[in-house]
Amino acid sequence: MVTVALLVGSTLGCGSEPDSGDDTGGIDFDVGGPDEGTSTTGGEQGEDTGGVLDVGTNPTGGNGGDGGQCACQDVDDGIYVLDNAGFAPAVWFFDPPANTFTQVGTIGCDAPAGWVANSMAIDRQGYAWLNYYEQLTQSARIYRAPLADLSQCEDTGYVNPGGTWWLLGMGYAVVNADSSCDQLYIYRSDRYLEYPNFGPGGAELGQFNEATDAVDLIGATDYPVGELTGTGDGRLFTFAPVNANLAVLVNLDKATGGELEHTDLDGLDITNAFAFAFWGGDVYFFTETSPGSGVSQVTRLDYDGNEGGGLAVYNANTGLHIPGAGVSTCASFTPPA
Numbered sequence: 001m002v003t004v005a006l007l008v009g010s011t012l013g014c015g016s017e018p019d020s021g022d023d024t025g026g027i028d029f030d031v032g033g034p035d036e037g038t039s040t041t042g043g044e045q046g047e048d049t050g051g052v053l054d055v056g057t058n059p060t061g062g063n064g065g066d067g068g069q070c071a072c073q074d075v076d077d078g079i080y081v082l083d084n085a086g087f088a089p090a091v092w093f094f095d096p097p098a099n100t101f102t103q104v105g106t107i108g109c110d111a112p113a114g115w116v117a118n119s120m121a122i123d124r125q126g127y128a129w130l131n132y133y134e135q136l137t138q139s140a141r142i143y144r145a146p147l148a149d150l151s152q153c154e155d156t157g158y159v160n161p162g163g164t165w166w167l168l169g170m171g172y173a174v175v176n177a178d179s180s181c182d183q184l185y186i187y188r189s190d191r192y193l194e195y196p197n198f199g200p201g202g203a204e205l206g207q208f209n210e211a212t213d214a215v216d217l218i219g220a221t222d223y224p225v226g227e228l229t230g231t232g233d234g235r236l237f238t239f240a241p242v243n244a245n246l247a248v249l250v251n252l253d254k255a256t257g258g259e260l261e262h263t264d265l266d267g268l269d270i271t272n273a274f275a276f277a278f279w280g281g282d283v284y285f286f287t288e289t290s291p292g293s294g295v296s297q298v299t300r301l302d303y304d305g306n307e308g309g310g311l312a313v314y315n316a317n318t319g320l321h322i323p324g325a326g327v328s329t330c331a332s333f334t335p336p337a
Contacts, residue, residue, distance in 0.1 A: 040086035070181040072330035074126025074148050077141075077218065079277040079284060080104065082120040082130070082324035085294060089117035091128055091150055091321060096279050097336065099298075099315055108151030109143040118228065119275075120324035121170040122147070124182050128326065129156075129208075131168040138190070140166035142208070151221075163219045165215055167192050169238065173230025184208040185236055185254065186215050191224040195270070196244035198224045205257035219257035223250065225270070228278045229326075231333040239276040239285060244269055249276075249283060249301065254263070265311060268299060275325035276306045281306065281335040284314065286322040296322040306335055 059281065079094040081101070089102040111132045119131040130143045140160040145153035160166045169187030174180060188204045202222045206215035223240035230236045236252045247268045248259065251260040271288035273296060278284075281304035289297045298315035303307065 022301070052061075062281060070124055070179075072124050072260065073145065074124060074212035074279070075328045075330060077123065077328075077331045079267075079279055079325055079327045080120065080122050080128065080147070081275065081320065081322045081326075082117060082128075083320040084117045084273075084323055086223055089130075091147065092286070094298075096282075101318060101320060104147055104152040105143060107153060109145060109153035110155070111141065111143070114316070115141070118139075118323055119168050119170045120326045121172050121184055121228075122326035122328045123172055123184070124180075124328055124330055129170060129184060130324070131170055133166050133168075138163040138166045140168065142213075145177070156210075158208075158215075164188065166190060167225075169227040171223075171228030171230050171326070172206075173328055174232055174234050176207070176234040180232070180329075182230070183231065184210075185218075185228050187221070187226040187228050187238060187273055188215075188313060189225040189227075194224065194243065195272075198241065205252065218255070220329065221252070221257045222259050223248070224248075227275055227325075229283075230329060231278050232329040232331070233333060235278075235333075237268070237276075237278060239274065240285075242269045246325040248312075249303075256259075261337075263301070263303075268275060268311065273321055273323040275322055277325045277327040278333060279327050280332045286318075286325055287319075294321050304335060 009121060022128045033281045057322050073267060076093060080094050081088045081094055083092055090106045092101045093104050109130060115132045115134045117130055118133050121129040126147045128145050128147055131140060133140045142156045142158040143153050143154055165188050167189040169189050171185055172182040173185060174182050182243040186206045186208055202220055203224050205218045205221050207218055209216045227236035228238055238250045238252055241251055247270055248262045249265060250262040252269040253260050268327045269291060271291040273288055275286040276283060283301040283303050285299045286296050289295050296318050297313060298312040298318060299311060301311045
């Protein structure tokens with residue numbers, strides 16, 4: 001395995017009209033992720049109302065989450081993670097309340113030998129979007145594979161320009177709180193090669209253009225490296241390092257790449273593989289148990305403060321090596337009922 005930073009994580013999307021009240025069982029879309037395969041457990045245990053998690057509603061009254069004109073298809077209400085520890089990269093489904101991981105399947109992308117699966121995002125139509133990179137030439141590709149059959153992977157045609165935009169953070173967010181249609185945002189994280197001694201300056205935020213298979217630049221960011229996750233009410237977050245002992249959670253301005261607000265994550269090291277996702281009002285970070293360990297843990301930030309706030313280890317050893325994570329914009333972004 002290449003020992004350069006493995007980036008990941010993101011947030012994905014789906015849609016239908018928002019629910020009008022409490023939802024105590026079942027969801028409208030299901031690829032069977034949490035009902036099939038092998039599962040691993042650890043840390044605190046929560047309660048789940050069924051085989052798949054309940055779809056959240058949009059408290060702002062807009063069309064995000066499980067609602068609106070861009071329908072949700074073949075994607076579950078939870079977090080998908082990328083595991084690249086085995087012979088072939090695989091996608092697992094993480095059920096946050098139950099704190100369990102269930103394998104969805106292995107990925108069948110025809111990447112060149114020696115390329116590394118790095119970052120992942122999930123869209124509302126049930127596709128995993130994957131960044132692969134090759135360190136020596138600083139080259140990248142973006143692939144797209146259906147969660148229902150990850151062997152059916154296709155190359156989007158993305159070719160990174162001149163040794164830039166090759167280490168990517170990826171995440172979906174809906175256009176705004178009144179929309180259900182999502183967009184894929186890209187964070188240029190090429191400076192990960194400087195880890196853990198980052199110099200001054202930031203990077204750039206872009207948007208993937210499916211018509212041209214290229215990244216359209218949005219603007220400069222304040223941090224040199226970042227992963228991305230978004231929500232069904234239009235927010236976009238980055239998980240970014242400041243130094244080896246401090247990372248930040250940043251709410252980004254999707255129009256400029258600038259910072260709207262940030263939360264310090266004292267003592268959280270991004271390590272050699274990092275990812276995160278926003279689910280149920282909280283943020284779940286996936287980092288190695290120690291830098292270079294090859295095994296990831298889960299740390300949860302009680303972002304909405306409904307359990308007293310704070311950052312705490314949620315699953316001390318997942319048994320997986322997680323450089324990427326994604327959650328669709330169909331998924332719950334408020335605490336489950």
